[in-house]
Amino acid sequence: MFSLVHRCVLMEQRLWSPFFFIGDYSNYRGFSSDLAFYMLAIMNGMSMVGRLVLFIADKVGRSVQGIIVTMPGINTSFYRRFNILIISLTICGVLELAMWTVISNHGSIFAFTILYGFFTGSHDNSHDAMNTYLPIQAG
Numbered sequence: 001m002f003s004l005v006h007r008c009v010l011m012e013q014r015l016w017s018p019f020f021f022i023g024d025y026s027n028y029r030g031f032s033s034d035l036a037f038y039m040l041a042i043m044n045g046m047s048m049v050g051r052l053v054l055f056i057a058d059k060v061g062r063s064v065q066g067i068i069v070t071m072p073g074i075n076t077s078f079y080r081r082f083n084i085l086i087i088s089l090t091i092c093g094v095l096e097l098a099m100w101t102v103i104s105n106h107g108s109i110f111a112f113t114i115l116y117g118f119f120t121g122s123h124d125n126s127h128d129a130m131n132t133y134l135p136i137q138a139g
Contacts, residue, residue, distance in 0.1 A: 015120060015123065018099060019040065022040055022043060022113060024036075025099070025109070026109055029104060029109060031106065039109070042110075042117065043113045043116060043120075044117065045117065046113070046114050046118045046121065047118070047121035047124065050117065050121025050123075050124075053121075054084070054122045054125040085123060088122045088123040089123060091119045092119050092120060092123065099112050
């Protein structure tokens, strides 16, 4: 039986695999090597946007209750951090499955890069908040 630490390690390995393979996959699908190189930069830039959106939404959500917007993180005052983490990981898993099975043209690879970067950023931000919240609940 896996412990929580083992599960987190496996989850993180699965989550970061597209960051390692997006350049090679883009090259394989016909992107120029210069553009394939920038796919990682685009993914990392959107990851930063996802982190900022979740951070700002958490601050706004604490002061204004009941804000419902479709962006992840805006609902943190209502759904809290654990549910945002679950939603982000589910969307990342669906996007990963789509990448390795049905995504093949340039537009869909760009869309995958942007969306996956955004949702991994929101995962990173909520993951840190969850880790600081767990000891409070356990004690």
